[in-house]
Amino acid sequence: MDLEQPFRGSRAIAAGLTTRRRLRGPGYLALGRDTYVAAGAVVDDRVRAVGAALEVPGAVVAGWSAVLLHGVDAAPRSGAPVELVVGPRHVRRVRPGRVLRQDVLAEDEVWDVDGVRVTSPRRTALDLASRAEHLDGVIAVDALAHAFRFDPDELLDHPVLRDNPRGRRRLVAVVADADARAESPPETRLRLLLRGAPGIAEPTPQLVVVDDRGRDVGRVDLGWRRLRTALEYQGDHHRTDRAQWRRDAVRTTELAAAGWLVLPVTAHDLFVDPQGLLRRLRMALAQRARELGLSP
Structure with a gap:
């Protein structure tokens, strides 16, 4: 376990890497409930996303946070709330800086990125294209399609859009303007x-x-x-x-x-x-x- 990266305090204690008293001291920064990172680490949007995923077991990082964890520089702004997909379950306590979304993801729509569950590039592109403002949606699709070499038209046949007419209208407009050749x-x-x-x-x-x-x-x-x-x-x-x-x-x-x-x-x-x-x-x-x- 690398304590320079976000980690669950209870797991680090069980592994004998630290103690509860040390976690409360100046050597660590608390990111959320039972989630920490070593003091001195730069707490950027990526670290915040990983910490949020650790705090909600079973959650999948989605939206602009997923774009970031996929290594694609396309988010419209920094400091945005971390989006987590939690399946059909209801999570009562939501900390500031997190947005929880109840949704069901297919097995191939969840990738493991450095130990963190993240929506796949195609599912991330689909989510943002069907919900974000038009320009931001095109930027997301362009960036992800270019980085992961898929045709934006592939998004039009996703079954999740059958029950989401408004999302489909947004997606069709975004795909019409998308071009995977764009490099930024x-x-x-x-x-x-x-x-x-x-x-x-x-x-x-x-x-x-x-x-x-x-x-x-x-x-x-x-x-x-x-x-x-x-x-x-x-x-x-x-x-x-x-x-x-x-x-x-x-x-x-x-x-x-x-x-x-x-x-x-x-x-x-x-x-x-x-x-x-x-x-x-x-x-x-x-x-x-x-x-x-x-x-x-």
């Missing part, structure tokens, strides 16, 4: 912003760029092959990580040598000024079409 939540958000935007043709996600000799130059986040123009989302790490910054510079030069224009998109563009981004992009694409002698 901002990329999904950007693609949906561009979808249907007046004057902007829908770009291709993860477009492979080749030069005039047929040499593979690389993939771009979103691109228009006809216009030889790419959109690349520049997260903070592209600015603060010197190695990443150098790679970006080399990549932009290689794309330029292949005749491609790279338009960077920042978090400010996407989250603060999306309409300004669309306006600038519309102008840039029109100018690019004129440069290449293409019809609008």
